[in-house]
Amino acid sequence: MAGNSRRRGAVRKTGTKKGQVVGSGGQRRKSLQGKGPTPPAEMRPGHPKQRRAAAAAKAEKSRTRKPEGGPEVIAGRNPVVEALRAEVPATAMYVALNVDADDRVTEAVRMAADRGISILEVPREELDRRTGGALHQGLGLQVPQFEYAHPDDLLTTARNSGDAPLLVALDGVTDPRNLGAVIRSAAAFGAHGVLLPSRRSAGMTAVAWRTSAGAAARLPVAMATNLTRQLRSYAEEGLMVVGLDADGSVDIDSMDLAVEPLVVVVGSEGRGLSRLVRETCDVTVSIPMAAGVESLNASVAASVLLAEVARLRRITGRT
Structure with a gap:
């Protein structure tokens, strides 16, 4: 009302009027938009059901995880x-009850029994734990690390x-069955040892043990x-480094x-030799194949090459 404008305190003091302010750019409107349906209680962080589900998952993982660095169990x-x-x-x-x-x-x-191996009857749940949940059919064989x-x-x-020295090195072979097959072929064709990298490579697991056939x-x-x-x-010790590659020279x-x-x-x-390993090789060789065949399994290719080396050494008498 007109009289109120003259009340003490009702008139804005000089120099206190606000100027232009920066707007929100529509952000407030966006913040008011819906965020979809409410997730289940098990997926809401901090919810009691979510905490119980996380604890159960952790317990299950701990139950089925095999101790690292310990013995392997063939299932x-x-x-x-x-x-x-x-x-x-x-x-x-281990034999299930x-x-x-x-x-x-x-x-x-x-x-x-003939080899003096301990035979232990255990509950099926115990065998599940020792084999990491693998399909064991009631039977498991523990092999040492x-x-x-x-x-x-x-x-x-x-x-x-x-x-004559003959060694086999693997570069990026991550399937333990391939590793076991290469070891078996290396032994069959007179190699003296197999070299693995510590990273990005299969290790001597129970599967590799079994595939190597001893x-x-x-x-x-x-x-x-x-x-x-x-x-x-x-190479400094006098060995010739030969890389097996589909695009060999x-x-x-x-x-x-x-x-x-x-x-x-x-x-x-799939990947073949890594760049650094290929550059380290004295020569790269390929296996002639029929048209339409892109590559061979790593263990098969190794077997072909090792068999050829063994054949040539028998012919030339360089063994």
Whole structure:
């Protein structure tokens, strides 16, 4: 009202009028928009149900996780029988209580008893825990943690054998079945050892043990902290570093693979040799194949090359 404008305190003092202010740019309007349906209680951080679900998941993970650095357990009736036939080192065999015993279980128990391996009957839940939740069919075979040799020991073993040194190095082979198959082929064709990188590589797990068919117990397997550096060290010791690659500069028919000291480097099936490893190789070789076939499995390719090396060495008498 008119009279109120003259009240004391009702008139704005000079110099106190606000000027222009910066607007929100529509941000307040956006903040008022809906954020979708309310998530379930199990997905809302801080909700009691969410905390209970997280605790249950953590407990389940802890229950099924195998201790790192400890023994491995081969799971399944056929794998256990195959491992025992191959005389894979084992410390114990677990048999589930009230298991339906068939010919494979009977054979596994008999072979384990003949080799003096402890046979333990355990509840199925205990076998689930020891195998990490794998399909064990009531049977598990515990193998000790693998002991890797030193990379320099491979060359020492090769020179002490009296034969021309032949080593196999793997670059980026992450499938333990491929690793086991390469070890088996390396032993079959006269190699003196297998070298693995410590990173981005399969290790000697129970699966690799089984696939090697016992060859891992007879052939030394070493692990290098830096594969490229170790290959250079072998080269300084007089070994020729030959990389097996689909895009190799020469094929195996065009090269004298019977050269005495040799280290064969096998890359992964998809990626092949890494750049640094390829640059370290003295030469890269490929395997001639029919048109339409892009590549071979890493273990198969290694077998082909090692078989050719063994054949040429027999012919030339360089063994």
